[in-house]
Amino acid sequence: MTWQSLTGKAGAWSGLDWTGRANGTARADPYLAWADATLFADLGGPPAGWVRIIIELEESGPDGSPLTAQSFAESLESTHAAWKAWIRVSSLYRYPPHDLERTHFLTAAVTKLFFAKLDTSLKGFVKRFELGMPIVPDDQAIGTSLAATVLAAGTGPQFTPASQAKTRATGAKRDRIVFLGVMDDGLAFAHERFRSSGAPSATRIEYFWNQDDAPDAAPGLHYGRELSKAGIDDMLARHTQGGLIDEDAVYAEAGYIGVRKRWAHGTEAMDLAGGVRPGDLHAAFLQRLGDEKKALEKVRLIGVQFRTPGRTVRDTSGLWFATHALDAMRYILRRADDLAVALGHDYCVVLNLSYGYMAGPHDGSSIIERAIDELIDQHRDLCVVVPAGNSNVLRCHANVELAHGESKSITWRVLPDCATPSFLELWLPEHADPSKVKIQVYPPTGDKSPAMSVKNFYAWQPGSNVLCASVYLDRVATGDNRMILIALAPTLTRDPSRDxxxxxNWSVIVSNTARRGEALTLHAWVQRNETAFGYPIRGRQSRFDDPLYKRFISGSHVRDFDKGNMESWIRRSSTLSSIATGDYTVVVGAYRRTDGKAALYSSTGPSLRTKQRNGPDATAVSEDSPACAGVLGASTRSGSLAAITGTSAAAPQVSRLFAQAKVTGEAAVLTPMTAAKKATKNASKKAATTMNPLASRKWIEQKAADEDPTPAKPGASPHELVDTCPATARPPTVPVGEHAWLPRLLPERGGAGRFLSRRWKKRGIDP
Incomplete structure (x- = not known):
């Protein structure tokens, strides 16, 4: 027997008893339990100094007083100053703008002593926490000491108390500033699309934060490097010769390697969201309004380069995302507030976050989704736009229904030559009794595990290393419901000491041992494991496998819908990204320009809380045609274009539209939920100008529905609304919502409607 129980044992690094945590203690990250079991073998080795985490605080402290991120950060400078030996919080949270003084989410740098303090000093403070992925070996420069235990000051952005100067009335359009924040990887801040069209050319970017530290730099609390508009303009001026800017020299001076390749995801996303086209060579569908350029030049850009977990090797799971994404959003909101207050103007912010991952609770309860919803709820006027995801046909979602006393097997196909870990999350429904749900794991070698029930932790170690871990905790930090994590080590390693x-095919047997009651529906997702474009291929996406799953229609076309294939437990439904199921975020799907068909990969709803989200709020173009994948956007150097595909290309187009509407006054002015509640009690205030955090979603939904070029015919039958497919000799008749040229995408795929493209008539499609 090579399976060993770790139940009741303290973690080798953290010291936490993962299965013995009582109610009332902080919910822990099961991925950290996996890292503990493997001694961080796939994460660069056990951290010797500081690691970053994201924290949700309790509503009130142990003494009953209100607890916020700001008050907690302040206490580290006064009452709890001794805690700074093992936990540090950035000034970003100690000095928030006035709107965000009541937030409960923050990031921190901690030592492993933090985990020993969770059930003592921190009891009653921390509600849950997740680990920000540690630095992988490729990110450590030669000669850098891994034993550094002192948290350096760093060169990143640091803050003092925010100015509380009163702004002018929110209804004054001339005094309202629109900020567009883009957080991504590879933002070419010197590109002509982000500069003014005048001479000399000046940047339109107010601030740019590169979260990556310089080589050989010690880990810093205020990490990365910040560039202001004045600093960027100075560099542009120094490297201008004959009216032309040497962009390579600018990036070399800034020590910025994120755009060293010709193509970068962040540059295209930022261009699609806020790039101004100086000439006629541009993506025509973006020129939707005659005064688009005039409106966009009034939008102020703020960019954040995400900290990359490895500069030559990218972490493929996305587990690092929440920590650095929250830092990025809070940074943009603070800088926007600083600029607006300095000018005495009111302002609004549109954030584009073209990122996501696949596994998670899918009910809006993940820590980053709750943090984003809280920001939107409390900020004066904030819209966060995220992509729906690209996992519709990846076979990474399973829907398993178990009657009482029934067991079912799900097959998880793990690919060879994968140099990164693979993860499977199995989520129980809200009211399920975890003591009645058991699992067994069968490796391809046939060495099956014991039947595991809740509050158990097993590891498979056939040789010198742990290769699989099954973490079945009663409470997890990654969501509100119970989750079983099955983690696998890489199937390829170049380390002779690592198996x-x-x-x-790995099999997971799920059993409902209840003797009576209703059927139990469990959902499982395989975590994202794809290598980003431009990086050495390490991760290979694992997936579920079922002989009954139908991949094609008539043996020729990819089937992108579940209808007619319900006998398989693999589902395309509920594949929205794990950051796209929150209450207030604007979620954007993708469709093809030439025929209006939903992109095959564009993820499908509903979320597991269908009352909140049935699918994307709207869709935008992500593919020019079946032959021309993607849409054109800026390459990393001025004067060149490249194509970007996926819902990550659709989301920034909606961010662009929303920012323009804010400038022109077309979009409604939002106010925080707290202000909305007060306004409803005051009859003297106009209800028309008081909105709730859902207003951004509602505006996008209505705008998309108004512009959908092919509205459905009232009362028409499905067969009257489809066309034949020219690629097959005898095209089958397929109802609406399936493989067809749709009059309107179903809510699960396309939300309320699609944003119109100027090329519709050119392609023979009459709106």
């Missing part, structure tokens, strides 16, 4: 996990 590789066998590739092939």
């Amino acid at each position: 590789a996990t066998p590739a092939g």
Whole structure:
């Protein structure tokens, strides 16, 4: 027997008893339990100094007083100053803008002593926490000491108390500033699309934060490097010769390697969201309004380069995302507030976050989704736009229904030559009794695990290393419901001291041992494991496998819908990104320009709380045609274009539209939920100008519905609304909502409607 129980044992690094945590203690991250079991073998080794985490605080402290991120950060400078030996919080949270003084989410840098303090000093403070992925070996420069225990000051942005100067009335359009924040990887801040069209050319970017530290830099609390508009303009001026800017020299001076390649995801996303086209060579569908350029030049840009977990090797799971994404959003909101207050103007912010991952609770309860919803709820006027995801046909979602006393097997196919860990999350429904749900794991070698029930932790170690771990906790930090994590080591390793996990079909037997009651529906997701474009291929996406799953229609076309294939437990439904199921975020799907068909990969709803989200709020173009994948956007150097595909290309187009509407006054002015509640009690205030945090979603939904070029015919039958497919000799008749040229995308795929493209008539489609 090579399966060993870690139940009741303290973690080798954290010291936490993962299965013995009582109610009332902080909910812990099961991925940290996996890291503990493997001694961080796939994460660069056990951290010797500080690591970053994201924290949700309790509503009130142990003494009953209100607890906020600001008050907690302040206490580290006064009452709890001794805690700074093992926890530090950035000034970003100690000095928030006035709107965000009541937030409960923050990031921190901690030592492993933090975990020993969770059930003592921090009891009653921390509600849950997640680990920000540690630095992988490729990110450590030669000669850098891994034993550094002193948290350096760093060169990143630091803050003092925010100015509380009163702004002018929110209804004064001339005094209202629109900020567009873009957080991504590879933002070419010197590109002509982000500069003014005058001479000399000046940047339109107010601030740019590169979260990556310089080589050989010690880990810093205020990490990365910040550039202001004045600093960027100075660099542009120094490297201008004959009216032309040497962009390579600018990036070399800034020490910025994120755009060293010709193509970068962040540059295209930022261009699609806020790039101004100086000439006629541009993506025509973006020129929707005659005064678009005039409106966009009034939008002030703020960019954040995400900290990359490895500069030559990218972490493929996305587990690092929440920590650095919250830092990025809070940074943009603070800088926007600083600029607006300095000018005495009111302002609004549109944030584009073209990122996501696949596994998670999918009910809006993940820590980053709750943090985003809280920001939107409390900020004066904030819209956060995220993509729906690209996992519709990746076979990474399973829907398993178990009658009482029934067991079912799900097959997880893990691919060979995968140099990164693979993860499977199995989520129980809200009211399920976890003591009645058991699992068994069968490796391809046939060495099955014991039947595992709740509050158990097992590891598979056929040799010298742990290759698989099954973490079945009663409470997890990654969501509100119970989750079982099955983690696998890489199937390829070049380290002679590290064993590789066998590739092939892993089986997970799920059993409902209840003797009576209703059927139990469990959802499982395989975590994202794809290597980003431009990086050495390490991750290979694992997936579920079922002989009954139908991949094609008539053996020729990819089937992108579930209808007619319900006998398989693999589902395309509920594949929205794990950051796209929150209450207030604007979620954007993707469709093809030439025929209006939903992109095959564009993820499908509903979320597991269908009352909140049935699918994307709207869709935008992500593919020019079946032959021309993607839409054109800026390459990393001025004067060149490249194509970007996926819902990450659709989301920034909606961010662009919303920012323009804010400038022109077309979009409604938002106010925080707290202000909205007060306004409803005051009859003297106009209800028309008081909105709630859902207003951004509602505005996008209505705008998309108004512009959908092919509205459905009232009372028409499905067969009257489809066209034949020219690629097959005898095209089958397929109802609406399936493989067809749709009059309107179904809510699960396309939300309320699609944003119109200027090329519709050119392609023979009459709106």
